Structure formats: C-alpha cells, structure tokens
Amino acid sequence: xxxxxxxxxxxxxxxxxxxxxxxxxxxxxxxxxxxxxxxxxxxxxxxxxxxxxxxxxxxxxxxxxxxxxxxxxxxxxxxxxxxxxxxxxxxxxxxxxxxxxxxxxxxxxxxxxxxxxxxxxxxxxxxxxxxxxxxxxxxxxxxxxxxxxxxxxxxxxxxxxxxxxxxxxxxxxxxxxxx
Numbered sequence: 001x002x003x004x005x006x007x008x009x010x011x012x013x014x015x016x017x018x019x020x021x022x023x024x025x026x027x028x029x030x031x032x033x034x035x036x037x038x039x040x041x042x043x044x045x046x047x048x049x050x051x052x053x054x055x056x057x058x059x060x061x062x063x064x065x066x067x068x069x070x071x072x073x074x075x076x077x078x079x080x081x082x083x084x085x086x087x088x089x090x091x092x093x094x095x096x097x098x099x100x101x102x103x104x105x106x107x108x109x110x111x112x113x114x115x116x117x118x119x120x121x122x123x124x125x126x127x128x129x130x131x132x133x134x135x136x137x138x139x140x141x142x143x144x145x146x147x148x149x150x151x152x153x154x155x156x157x158x159x160x161x162x163x164x165x166x167x168x169x170x171x172x173x174x175x176x177x178x179x
Contacts, residue, residue, distance in 0.1 A: 044177040047071040049078035051087045058091050058115065058161050065165050066172075080122050084175070086168075089130060090116040093157060098138070111137045111153065113160045117168060119175070127175055133167055135160045 048070055050063055066072050073082045092114040099108035113135050119128035137156050141149050 043069045043172055044175055045070060045083040047073050047082045048084045048086055048172075049073045049082035051079065051085060053078075055088065056091055058164065059088055061161055062086075062088075062165050062168060065169060082122065083177075084127065084172075085120050085122065086172075087118050087120065088115065089118060090114065090132075095139075095153060097141075105143050106141045109139045109141050109153070111139060111156055111160065113157065113164060115164050115168075119172070128171060131171070133164050135163060 048066055050059055050066070050072060052059070053074055054060070055063070063072050079085050092112075094112045096110050096112070097106045097108070098110045099106070101107050114132065116130055116132045117128070118126065118130045120126050137160060139149070139153055139156060
C-alpha cells in the first residue's frame, strides 16, 4: 500500500514532464515543416514609388503598409530612383442595392472594391503584369437604422481595403530583387 501511494505522488510530476517533452517535440515538428507565424512580409527590394501621388485612401493605406518594410519614395524623381514602381491603374468602390422588400425598401446592399495595378522597374521592365483584384461583400440593410448601417458600410470598406493591401503585399513579397 505504501508503494502505491508513492507512485501516485510521482505521477503529476511525470505527467508534467511528459507534456513538456511532447510540447518540445511538437514545436520541433512545426519548425521542420516550414511553419512560421504570420508577420510582416520580407520584401526583396529596398525602395518603391507608388503612382499616383498622393493617391486615394487606398493608396495611403498601401503606402503606410509598405513603409513598415521598405523606403517609399515620393516626388518628381521617385520613379527614377526607386527599385520598383507600383502603378495603381484603377481603383473603384461601389455599393449597389441587390435586395428589396415587398414594399420596395432596400434589404441588402452589395459592396464592391476593384483595384488594378502593375509593378515595373524604372527601366520599364514589367515584373507584375496588370492585375485586377476584386472583392465583394454583402450587407443587410434596414432604413430605420440608416446611420448605423452607414457606419457598418464604412467599416466593411476599410476591411476590404486592408485585405486588398495584404494581397498586394503578398504579391510583392514573391518578387526577386531587381537587377
């Protein structure tokens, strides 16, 4: 009976030790398979110019995101001094009613954001051909809550914009250093 008490007293310590070792093994396996936490994308270039300047709210958000990793040049000489030129060819936001009640009131709105861009070197070599990103989001609507729905619409557009910025950053992160 005394042996039984001693072995049960050791089991919480042994159990913690086993969990600790298993945790280390799992971390090692995650590292071996290439897993890493999501973070800032590492970019292969040091400077970029964004056209047009100063640009829309989207271009401002893109500029701020890029400034965390590279130097964003501006001014008349930016396109000749930067390693890359990010041309925002088109940006469009729209909200369209897509559903109505039987009395004709708007029930649902579709939010759409479309961005076309390309990436070139100062010499004109195209690194990313003109690419179009499109994102849609539906929003339920109630005319009695118009102000809160307007705020919700603005917040959804910001989320869509942030997603588009992340998509462009991911595309830029796969580029090799321009030669």
